Amino acid sequence: MIYVPKYRRHLYLSPPAPTRIIRTIAQLTESTRKRPDIDEYMMSIAVGVRARANCKGSHVGAVLAREGHIVSTGYNGTPRGTVNCDEGGCERCSNRDEYPSGTGYDLCICVHAEQNALLSAARFGIAVEGSLLYSTWRPCFGCTKEMLQAGVQGVRYGVDWEPREELREEYARLQSYFPEGVKKIELRENQASDPEHKAQP
Ligand SMILES: [Zn+2]
Numbered sequence: 001m002i003y004v005p006k007y008r009r010h011l012y013l014s015p016p017a018p019t020r021i022i023r024t025i026a027q028l029t030e031s032t033r034k035r036p037d038i039d040e041y042m043m044s045i046a047v048g049v050r051a052r053a054n055c056k057g058s059h060v061g062a063v064l065a066r067e068g069h070i071v072s073t074g075y076n077g078t079p080r081g082t083v084n085c086d087e088g089g090c091e092r093c094s095n096r097d098e099y100p101s102g103t104g105y106d107l108c109i110c111v112h113a114e115q116n117a118l119l120s121a122a123r124f125g126i127a128v129e130g131s132l133l134y135s136t137w138r139p140c141f142g143c144t145k146e147m148l149q150a151g152v153q154g155v156r157y158g159v160d161w162e163p164r165e166e167l168r169e170e171y172a173r174l175q176s177y178f179p180e181g182v183k184k185i186e187l188r189e190n191q192a193s194d195p196e197h198k199a200q201p
């Protein structure tokens with residue numbers, strides 16, 4: 001044992017003040033840190049995916065997950081190899097004033113985030129049967145049909161919107177077919193804000 005003079009023993013018994021402070025901060029951070037649950041985790045990734053959207057309309061990001069693992073992602077924009085929507089590639093998106101919400105879809109060449117998640121999986125031969133789809137926006141009619149047909153079991157979404165009155169009942173009926181349901185996940189304040197958010201896709 002090393003002999004420590006009495007007048008210096010306090011230096012060996014307790015660490016110097018800065019070390020103590022750093023340790024206390026580390027303990028506090030660890031004890032107050034909230035580990036995101038699986039829905040929050042997936043949705044935060046969908047929010048990250050949304051940043052790649054190239055549509056002039058609302059930006060949307062989607063994640064397809066099976067058994068808690070991401071199998072595919074998608075964001076909205078024009079098809080691969082065509083001019084990006086935000087560079088004028090889509091007639092409908094470039095002239096939104098002429099096509100009110102819910103009209104002119106035949107002209108729109110933008111692929112929705114949920115469709116792109118399904119199509120990327122198809123492109124690379126990844127099964128989506130039994131998956132859950134996370135989308136930053138409540139999926140539209142078309143995407144809902146396609147997800148049901150592809151075997152997606154349920155939907156978790158961030159930003160909500162209401163279908164037009166005359167379509168509301170049919171939309172609710174279609175969504176009721178998902179075995180694991182359609183549920184809204186509360187986005188954090190900094191996740192919900194989409195500077196490009198304008199209208200329903
Ligand atoms: Zn577009």
Ligand SMILES: [Zn+2]
Nearest residue numbers: 112139140143
């Ligand atoms: Zn859609």
